[in-house]
Amino acid sequence: MAFLRKRNYSTVKVRKRDMPDGLWLKCPSCNEIIFKQELEAALNVCPKCGHHFQIGRRQRLDLLIEPGSFEEWDAQLYSVDTLGFTGVAPYLEKLEENRKKTGCRDAMLCGRARIGAHRAAIGVMDFNFLGASMGSVVGEMVTRLIERATRERLPALISCASGGARMYEGMLSLMQMAKTSGALARHAEAGLPYISLLTHPTTAGVMASFATLGDVIVAEPGALIGFAGPRVIKEATQQDLPAGFQRAEFLLQHGLLDMVVPRKDLKAAIVRLLDFMMGRPAGAPAPKPAAPAEA
Amino acid sequence: MPPYILPFEKPILDMEKKLEDLRAFSQAQNIDVSFEIERMQNKITEMRREIYENLGAWDKVLVARHPQRPYMLDYLAAMTTDFTELHGDRVHADDRAIIGGFGWLEGRRVMFIGTQKGRDTKSNLERNFGCAYPEGYRKALRLMKLAAKFGAPIVTLIDTPGAYPGIESEERHIAEAIAVNLRDMFRLPVPIVVVVIGEGGSGGALGIGVGDRVLILEYSYYSVISPEGCAAILWKNRSYANRAAEALKLTAPDLLKAGLVDEVLPEPPGGAHADPAAMSATLKAALLRNLEELDATPVEQLLEQRYNKFRAMGVFGEDAAPAPAASPAPAS
Ligand SMILES: [Zn+2]
Numbered sequence: 001m002a003f004l005r006k007r008n009y010s011t012v013k014v015r016k017r018d019m020p021d022g023l024w025l026k027c028p029s030c031n032e033i034i035f036k037q038e039l040e041a042a043l044n045v046c047p048k049c050g051h052h053f054q055i056g057r058r059q060r061l062d063l064l065i066e067p068g069s070f071e072e073w074d075a076q077l078y079s080v081d082t083l084g085f086t087g088v089a090p091y092l093e094k095l096e097e098n099r100k101k102t103g104c105r106d107a108m109l110c111g112r113a114r115i116g117a118h119r120a121a122i123g124v125m126d127f128n129f130l131g132a133s134m135g136s137v138v139g140e141m142v143t144r145l146i147e148r149a150t151r152e153r154l155p156a157l158i159s160c161a162s163g164g165a166r167m168y169e170g171m172l173s174l175m176q177m178a179k180t181s182g183a184l185a186r187h188a189e190a191g192l193p194y195i196s197l198l199t200h201p202t203t204a205g206v207m208a209s210f211a212t213l214g215d216v217i218v219a220e221p222g223a224l225i226g227f228a229g230p231r232v233i234k235e236a237t238q239q240d241l242p243a244g245f246q247r248a249e250f251l252l253q254h255g256l257l258d259m260v261v262p263r264k265d266l267k268a269a270i271v272r273l274l275d276f277m278m279g280r281p282a283g284a285p286a287p288k289p290a291a292p293a294e295a
Numbered sequence: 296m297p298p299y300i301l302p303f304e305k306p307i308l309d310m311e312k313k314l315e316d317l318r319a320f321s322q323a324q325n326i327d328v329s330f331e332i333e334r335m336q337n338k339i340t341e342m343r344r345e346i347y348e349n350l351g352a353w354d355k356v357l358v359a360r361h362p363q364r365p366y367m368l369d370y371l372a373a374m375t376t377d378f379t380e381l382h383g384d385r386v387h388a389d390d391r392a393i394i395g396g397f398g399w400l401e402g403r404r405v406m407f408i409g410t411q412k413g414r415d416t417k418s419n420l421e422r423n424f425g426c427a428y429p430e431g432y433r434k435a436l437r438l439m440k441l442a443a444k445f446g447a448p449i450v451t452l453i454d455t456p457g458a459y460p461g462i463e464s465e466e467r468h469i470a471e472a473i474a475v476n477l478r479d480m481f482r483l484p485v486p487i488v489v490v491v492i493g494e495g496g497s498g499g500a501l502g503i504g505v506g507d508r509v510l511i512l513e514y515s516y517y518s519v520i521s522p523e524g525c526a527a528i529l530w531k532n533r534s535y536a537n538r539a540a541e542a543l544k545l546t547a548p549d550l551l552k553a554g555l556v557d558e559v560l561p562e563p564p565g566g567a568h569a570d571p572a573a574m575s576a577t578l579k580a581a582l583l584r585n586l587e588e589l590d591a592t593p594v595e596q597l598l599e600q601r602y603n604k605f606r607a608m609g610v611f612g613e614d615a616a617p618a619p620a621a622s623p624a625p626a627s
Contacts, residue, residue, distance in 0.1 A: 087538065167528065179605050181474060184478055207474075237460075
């Protein structure tokens with residue numbers, strides 16, 4: 001696959017459509033004007049304040065797996081307008097618009113790849129496609145991914161991002177929460193590890209299903225993570241939201257997350273988790289015993 | 296409590312007023328108009344039947360939210376003997392919007408779990424308008440596991456606008472509480488019958504909604520988002536809720552047609568609130584029938600069927616051969 005060809009430099013290449021035009025852009029967090037090339041070289045993390053910009057599926061995949069090891073699964077699935085949803089913006093128009101925008105059929109990329117020494121089932125949600133909302137296709141792809149991981153006795157990793165359920169598919173989209181969770185029940189029963197990686201933003205129906213069912217839940221710094229959106233909560237409660245509410249660091253403190261890991265360290269962290277949960281693969285060097293603490 | 300009148304029930308109210316006037320007149324003048332009265336009563340019954348047979352999706356949402364609609368505790372009072380409520384999630388608190396406990400249904404042990412709304416300001420505050428916090432979902436799972444331990448089937452009764460979107464809900468991880476329920480309900484080795492008795496509000500409803508049978512009352516709804524919420528997002532205006540309600544295909548017959556529920560329980564003319572006793576009898580009979588069928592199913596088969604039931608939900612297109620991701624198929 002073209003996007004996985006070997007490169008002679010170590011940074012992840014950003015496709016043009018992931019960024020607005022121009023050589024410079026403003027960090028939404030620190031308002032610093034950043035040279036785009038500098039941002040790209042830093043994995044789309046603001047060199048000044050550490051703000052993690054959203055990245056597309058290919059870039060995310062490159063970040064997490066060994067180069068050239070990806071075999072894509074279930075790319076043949078596509079969404080249909082089963083309810084005939086019209087209204088202000090018909091579903092079919094929205095789908096077409098997002099297919100053109102991303103060059104992808106829907107919000108999910110699935111397959112098998114090597115992560116460190118491990119073969120793993122990996123899923124990546126792409127917020128650029130309709131806010132990575134979960135409809136029948138996303139739900140089916142996640143379910144097939146987990147079912148196949150169970151059959152092939154693979155650990156699973158899903159990089160999550162989502163605005164929630166895909167309203168245009170009505171109750172079918174809600175039921176994807178049950179379907180994906182059911183598949184994970186079987187994967188767990190087979191004693192296989194599942195790591196959930198939460199990226200900005202992961203909310204609603206995805207959050208209330210496979211995103212929070214990880215044996216280990218990892219998040220990127222600053223990611224918005226929650227069930228209801230902050231605006232909805234403010235409206236419903238008429239209360240001011242606490243500082244840092246629903247951000248990754250807040251959720252680490254409140255006990256939901258196992259760890260918050262900066263983008264540049266993600267892969268190493270995931271490899272360490274898999275090493276432990278899968279047992280160190282044959283032939284791998286034993287870890288050096290930790291240096292004794294200074295006496 | 297004064298009767299609560301839905302907009303489309305107004306003609307019924309007008310007729311009932313005329314009937315009352317006629318009765319008062321007959322009494323005051325000592326004139327026998329019993330024939331007229333009977334004719335009018337029949338007309339009212341006919342009118343109620345006709346109006347309810349032609350309700351639109353939004354009208355049904357209003358019926359599902361009717362403040363005199365029977366709630367979980369009303370059905371338990373009518374259907375069960377010796378209901379023993381069990382409290383608390385053993386972690387944080389006792390949620391009052393999701394309740395549960397042991398009950399007997401015609402001599403059969405059942406773990407009842409469900410959402411409960413209030414009927415007035417005071418009880419609505421206690422019940423948080425039927426919107427549960429994480430501890431409600433965690434209590435529900437605790438009780439389900441208890442039922443599994445003693446081999447008792449589980450019946451969940453759902454009537455909630457949704458899980459509570461509050462600060463504390465997020466601080467105690469309501470999403471995780473719901474997700475764990477979804478996952479673990481797939482593995483509970485006892486029959487589970489789910490009934491949507493009023494509002495089936497999104498993830499908050501589904502959080503106790505995985506089962507072997509999913510039933511829904513005729514004028515209940517079950518939706519991924521409230522019609523108002525959908526209207527606000529897709530029409531940029533909450534007042535389009537009626538249009539959103541139609542578009543979401545959230546009514547009981549729509550859901551049955553889509554294979555998302557197994558059975559629609561007919562409501563009495565004028566809705567469950569017009570005749571709670573009749574509705575309770577219908578519900579009880581349906582529960583007994585379904586529990587009996589499920590009882591005969593071996594556990595392994597039960598879990599396999601439960602998985603396959605939800606596994607089959609989803610409508611999408613699929614090409615025969617994997618296509619390059621960059622060339623989307625023409626949507627059909
Ligand atoms: Zn910055």
